[in-house]
Amino acid sequence: MEQSGTGDRFPVVGDGSGLAPDSGFYREEVQLALRNRGMPLEGMRYPITPTGLHYLLVHFDIPDIRSADWRLKVGGLVANPRSLALEDLKATASRTVTVTMECAGNGRALLNPRPVSQPWLVEAVGTAQWTGIPLRRVLADAGLSKDAVELVFTGLDQGVQGGQVQYYQRSLTVAEANREEVLLAFEMNGEPLQPQHGYPLRLIVPGWYGMASVKWLGSIEAVAQPFNGYQMAQAYRFSHGADDSGEPVTRIRVRSLMIPPGVPDFLTRTRLVAAGAVTLRGRAWAGGVSISKVEVSADGGARWHDAQLERETSVFGWRGWSFQWAARAGRQTLMSRATDAQGNVQLVEQPWNFQGMGNNMVHRVEVVVE
Amino acid sequence: MEQSGTGDRFPVVGDGSGLAPDSGFYREEVQLALRNRGMPLEGMRYPITPTGLHYLLVHFDIPDIRSADWRLKVGGLVANPRSLALEDLKATASRTVTVTMECAGNGRALLNPRPVSQPWLVEAVGTAQWTGIPLRRVLADAGLSKDAVELVFTGLDQGVQGGQVQYYQRSLTVAEANREEVLLAFEMNGEPLQPQHGYPLRLIVPGWYGMASVKWLGSIEAVAQPFNGYQMAQAYRFSHGADDSGEPVTRIRVRSLMIPPGVPDFLTRTRLVAAGAVTLRGRAWAGGVSISKVEVSADGGARWHDAQLERETSVFGWRGWSFQWAARAGRQTLMSRATDAQGNVQLVEQPWNFQGMGNNMVHRVEVVVE
Numbered sequence: 067m068e069q070s071g072t073g074d075r076f077p078v079v080g081d082g083s084g085l086a087p088d089s090g091f092y093r094e095e096v097q098l099a100l101r102n103r104g105m106p107l108e109g110m111r112y113p114i115t116p117t118g119l120h121y122l123l124v125h126f127d128i129p130d131i132r133s134a135d136w137r138l139k140v141g142g143l144v145a146n147p148r149s150l151a152l153e154d155l156k157a158t159a160s161r162t163v164t165v166t167m168e169c170a171g172n173g174r175a176l177l178n179p180r181p182v183s184q185p186w187l188v189e190a191v192g193t194a195q196w197t198g199i200p201l202r203r204v205l206a207d208a209g210l211s212k213d214a215v216e217l218v219f220t221g222l223d224q225g226v227q228g229g230q231v232q233y234y235q236r237s238l239t240v241a242e243a244n245r246e247e248v249l250l251a252f253e254m255n256g257e258p259l260q261p262q263h264g265y266p267l268r269l270i271v272p273g274w275y276g277m278a279s280v281k282w283l284g285s286i287e288a289v290a291q292p293f294n295g296y297q298m299a300q301a302y303r304f305s306h307g308a309d310d311s312g313e314p315v316t317r318i319r320v321r322s323l324m325i326p327p328g329v330p331d332f333l334t335r336t337r338l339v340a341a342g343a344v345t346l347r348g349r350a351w352a353g354g355v356s357i358s359k360v361e362v363s364a365d366g367g368a369r370w371h372d373a374q375l376e377r378e379t380s381v382f383g384w385r386g387w388s389f390q391w392a393a394r395a396g397r398q399t400l401m402s403r404a405t406d407a408q409g410n411v412q413l414v415e416q417p418w419n420f421q422g423m424g425n426n427m428v429h430r431v432e433v434v435v436e
Numbered sequence: 437m438e439q440s441g442t443g444d445r446f447p448v449v450g451d452g453s454g455l456a457p458d459s460g461f462y463r464e465e466v467q468l469a470l471r472n473r474g475m476p477l478e479g480m481r482y483p484i485t486p487t488g489l490h491y492l493l494v495h496f497d498i499p500d501i502r503s504a505d506w507r508l509k510v511g512g513l514v515a516n517p518r519s520l521a522l523e524d525l526k527a528t529a530s531r532t533v534t535v536t537m538e539c540a541g542n543g544r545a546l547l548n549p550r551p552v553s554q555p556w557l558v559e560a561v562g563t564a565q566w567t568g569i570p571l572r573r574v575l576a577d578a579g580l581s582k583d584a585v586e587l588v589f590t591g592l593d594q595g596v597q598g599g600q601v602q603y604y605q606r607s608l609t610v611a612e613a614n615r616e617e618v619l620l621a622f623e624m625n626g627e628p629l630q631p632q633h634g635y636p637l638r639l640i641v642p643g644w645y646g647m648a649s650v651k652w653l654g655s656i657e658a659v660a661q662p663f664n665g666y667q668m669a670q671a672y673r674f675s676h677g678a679d680d681s682g683e684p685v686t687r688i689r690v691r692s693l694m695i696p697p698g699v700p701d702f703l704t705r706t707r708l709v710a711a712g713a714v715t716l717r718g719r720a721w722a723g724g725v726s727i728s729k730v731e732v733s734a735d736g737g738a739r740w741h742d743a744q745l746e747r748e749t750s751v752f753g754w755r756g757w758s759f760q761w762a763a764r765a766g767r768q769t770l771m772s773r774a775t776d777a778q779g780n781v782q783l784v785e786q787p788w789n790f791q792g793m794g795n796n797m798v799h800r801v802e803v804v805v806e
Contacts, residue, residue, distance in 0.1 A: 077704050077706060079703055079704060090462075091460060091461040091462070091463065091465070091466050093545070093557075094703055094704050096466060096469055096545060096557070097557055097705055098703070098705075099466055099470050100469050100474040100559055101474060101476045101559070103470065103473035106471045106494065106632070108497045108500075109498070112631075116631055116632070117487075117488055118487055118633075119632055124476065125702055126700050126702065127696075127699065128476060128479070130478075175463070182703070183703065185466050185470075187463075187466070187467055187470060189470055189471070224699045225702055225708075226700070226701040226702065227703075260486050260487075260488045261482075261486055261489070262476070262486070262488060262489055263488075329497065329601070330496055330595045330596070331597070332495055332496065332595060332597040333464055333468070333553065333597075334449060334464050335467055338595075338596055338601065
């Protein structure tokens with residue numbers, strides 16, 4: 067099992083186009099949804115998501131790592147290659163950053179036609195307090211060469227994707243890697259990482275979609291050329307089709323979500339709401355950019371009203387919002403949309419792309435008021 | 437929002453028959469799969485499932501409960517009605533029980549035709565150490581009347597199911613409720629319950645499918661007649677069709693699962709395995725009954741070989757097994773089946789029923805050996 071191709075020995079899902087021809091979901095998509103969990107939207111009531119409610123995407127399997135055997139290797143274009151034990155990393159001053167993390171594929175299954183992969187609707191998000199040591203300090207200690215242009219981060223999770231056997235690998239430019247808030251994290255919400263969140267050590271890249279925050283980190287290698295591994299050059303691209311290499315996915319686009327009011331119907335999740343005054347609440351975020359406005363519509367997008375914003379606690383974390391709604395009897399569609407400090411705003415129309423990346427279209431919640 | 441019917445004001449999924457006409461999954465099923473999470477099968481490597489990896493089914497929303505305001509009411513046919521704070525319950529001697537819990541609907545989405553509900557494949561399981569006080573002690577303190585035949589447990593999670601607005605409610609007979617291992621649990625794996633697992637207090641009924649272990653417990657009421665609420669009389673039945681009331685779902689049926697060997701393909705989860713000696717591992721359990729045998733087939737069920745059983749640690753917990761497999765190149769279907777001490781054995785054929793309950797058919801794992 068080298069890092070090599072597997073040819074066509076694996077089954078194909080659907081017609082092989084990568085897109086679903088109709089509204090029915092494939093069993094393989096359901097299978098992924100059962101492994102990779104979203105945050106139930108009522109989880110937004112907590113400023114910090116309880117660890118077990120944070121969204122989770124695991125490309126391959128959760129690897130079986132014993133921390134006594136584990137080492138982080140720092141090599142490539144560095145003056146002093148390192149092999150660091152967890153205790154070495156914990157021995158120096160740590161830093162804690164509050165980060166809203168979102169999967170780049172959040173919203174994929176709302177697209178039409180639907181790219182076939184993990185079928186997120188809107189729930190692939192969560193906010194945690196990550197504690198670790200700044201990556202820049204480890205790079206400085208290792209003596210990063212001036213010839214290095216990127217750092218390659220290799221996770222210890224192995225599998226097959228796009229016909230290639232691979233460890234999960236992503237890179238960052240030297241400039242991004244040296245941002246002061248980029249961490250090598252060993253704690254989530256004050257506890258050692260859970261196995262599924264990257265134990266014993268993971269990268270945290272605040273402001274970027276989750277694919278950058280490599281879990282189960284095994285090595286960091288400084289390289290002289292941009293890294294062209296599968297997860298950089300083929301996956302995580304904004305592209306128009308199978309033959310378009312497209313643009314890389316990087317920072318999180320502006321988005322808001324609403325805690326669905328009232329109570330749900332078990333199967334459809336349609337909400338039953340009592341008529342009268344209802345306080346709608348939710349959260350909004352954009353990757354490393356402040357939220358400047360959240361608006362709510364209670365008539366399917368015909369009219370929009372400003373929501374009240376709570377105080378911003380971290381530019382990398384979500385910001386709470388609320389809106390007083392006078393609910394009248396009938397079936398309604400509630401929507402929320404956010405605008406960030408750079409003027410980016412969520413759209414009602416889908417921003418379609420071939421891999422289903424960065425779909426931040428406005429959140430819709432169907433309610434029955436009575 | 438009384439506990440009442442909602443008529444036909446909620447949308448219908450599919451053709452209204454409750455069964456899916458073809459292999460495509462509905463968006464509502466995917467939506468449920470993203471909220472209600474399975475245990476990734478590699479999670480079976482841990483004898484006690486890390487809390488965030490344990491399966492989870494939430495019928496409605498996770499309720500927002502502050503323990504300072506919360507009380508457990510014990511009433512109905514008792515001499516001394518109680519209103520107990522969490523501290524009252526924690527003040528007496530506690531007990532810890534290791535319990536493998538499984539959703540009654542585990543395996544539903546493998547059935548053909550497929551009942552439309554939470555679309556579990558095989559992963560709705562987990563094992564935890566639950567700590568709390570024996571229910572029988574609370575019932576004795578309250579002075580349970582001899583006229584009581586059942587206890588009704590009401591959770592604080594509210595919603596609509598089967599057209600009825602309801603709190604989640606289940607009952608147990610007095611005899612079942614007085615089993616010494618039935619707990620009112622306030623800790624999971626040595627920590628206070630996570631919000632999604634029933635904080636601050638839940639019922640734990642070892643040996644029964646998960647629907648009996650009511651989360652977010654608000655009250656216990658002793659009643660003189662069998663309770664006929666929705667979750668007893670309509671949901672959680674082994675029935676043949678919409679007009680058949682069927683038999684109640686109770687104890688967990690015998691089942692084994694295998695940790696898929698090798699590494700996965702991202703989308704299909706088909707496994708890539710290196711040819712040669714492979715140790716297959718898994719777990720097996722039956723509700724409160726010992727496991728007497730686990731067998732493995734590497735040829736799609738033509739021949740079965742005894743696996744090696746690990747020591748049983750709790751009759752309510754799963755039991756580890758292993759099998760030495762000589763993997764030869766090609767595409768293979770691995771299977772495991774368990775037999776319990778009462779002689780019940782998993783079948784290769786589906787045990788179909790209208791609600792998709794208790795489908796313990798043998799686990800199949802597709803592998804490509806090279």
